[in-house]
Amino acid sequence: MTHDRKPAPEQIREARQENPDMRERDFARDLGISEADYIAAHVGAEGPLTARRILPFARELLGLLPKLGEVMSLTRNDSAVHETIGTFGRFMSSGGAAAAFGDNINLRLFFKHWAHGFAVEKRDNDTVKRSLQFFDPAGEAVQKIHLRPESDLAAFEALVTRLISSDQSQTVSTAPYPPAPEDAVTVDNFARRDDLRELWTGMTDVHQFWDILQKINVPRRVAVHCVGEDCAWPLAGDAIDRVLAAVSASGTETMCFVGSRGCTQIYGGPIGTVRPMGPWLNVMDPKFHLHLRTDHIAEVWALRRPIAEGQLSSVEAYDAQGRLVIQFFGARRNGQDEPAEWRAIVDALERRPHPQAA
Template sequence: MDTLTDLSATPFYATGKRSRDLAAELGLSEAELLASHQGPEVVRLALEPKALVEALPALGEIMVLTRNDVAVHEKVGAFGGIHFGEHAGLVIHPPIDLRLFPKHWASCFALELPDKAGPRRSIQIFDASGEAAIKIHLRAASDAAAFEAIRARFALAAPAPLAVSPYAAETMRKNVDADAFRHDFEAMADVHQFFPLLRRHGVSRRGALDLMGEAHVRPLGAKTATRLLEAASAESLPIMCFVGSRGCIQIHSGQVQTIRAMGPWVNVLDPGFDLHLREDLVAEAFAVRKPTRDGLLTSVELFDAKGALAVQFFGVREEGRPEDPRWRALVDALGAGFDA
């Protein structure tokens, strides 16, 4: 299949290929592929982030999916605990835990695709480059009538042609004051201060690791994710797993149990939580310790070949308490070698 013309005879959903993979074959973004479809199976929706998200609890049980080039993160649950601020939104309704960034949302679609097992319904949101920000897939227990109501409420009668544009690569400011950055970094009281710190100093997330020093950053070797997940499973140690797109960060908190390697993929296949991680696309892995009022907090951070953060792992902890020493020991066993 070489052109969009071929899709008039064989719709994208009947090719047997995932829409993301098919779009790449055609030289399109996934959003462009969906926008090109002529038929009731794909409906373009008005992009009203707060109103749309606040309508999603009516769907009941869903599977929410966030991905990047390295990892796919899937959680089953229901929307709730929704809060929108000036720059971001929160969905905290365990086990669903999302950080939403609507400034990156550029298009939205409701899909109802025919399937032998019954219609496959979803709401899919894309960024300005046409990459998926977040996908909400209905399940057998979901409320189909609520989906129809959302589709009817937000449907665009005459959507404008979809335009996409690639994002510029993240860069660092020239002549960064490394000493000033380290001073402010050491003064952090909360890990949530880290991103504003990067912005204030004009430092990329990957570039910051080179400035923080070996007391805070240690490189890890190959198969870091597999080793971490297998160790956490063996020890029944609860962890947090963050996977982000530009428009959403999706979080799992809890134990991981079933770890399976399939070719280049390492997978967590647990009830209500799936993680699929292309370990061959992890270019760099680091153990990172950030200062907080509760002591140093340790993360394992995986970066792709472009220097973009793909996956973060933390230990589960209660707010206001130090991190679990078992988590710190697990990370040290990966080869971090931090001094006590």
């Protein structure tokens, strides 16, 4: 999306006045702009939505968030919205990444994708909703932090003052991420299957998985297809529905991962209320909300990876473009094998024939 093809900020605001009820993300897409463009158009504006530009310095942000108290932390991609309610605490950073922890807060952040930041206020009669919103270079949402009634407003204003940008213009520069190269590794042309299998079966920690993919230059979905059916196998299309139903009915604690380009958010604990609504599969628990577009899911796989304490089983879904949508693991304590009840849930899921079978 090039800047000269975008409507002017005042045109964006006028279009919103004519269509005030559509979700902001959907409105921006229909208008041919990014969500960051939409928020930027309201910097300093009067009306129900106003914004201030803040620096997208994720490392410094993590040191300030604990002072806000209870917040709602939101990470999403095109197919899943993951919301946890809790408080930020300690964080660790190294190089271009960080991990943030707290009470019901568990994030992995990748700084190179944090390009734009805003402090946003939305007015609805006497109610004001405040949030911190961050976007990647393409203008897609990376992470949003929404204040709750219990949040500390003085700490919010102090955070905004600390991170306020000298640039308070109403436009942002955005550019799409480059497409995959024509010589990209695919399931059909991937030649290092023996190397993949040797490294996969030799894992002692699930966090080695990313390093393995980088070492042999293979995309995640390609690796899943090619490693062998004893390590990864395809599941029926309704597997995610069945996972949520099973953990809800049994009380088995799970770990649910959803990621944007710049942040992966993790919930660990029980799943209570699961409600289908049209194409959406929803979890509506007091401290965890999940909204999943099941019609976007093209493939579901079960993975089994060795760790020092035993094995880890996961269920993960991909969209039609081969992008990872969501992952589930069984919740476990450090130094222990995964819970037997979680492994039984995974093993009971209906399998599909492996696409690589002869």
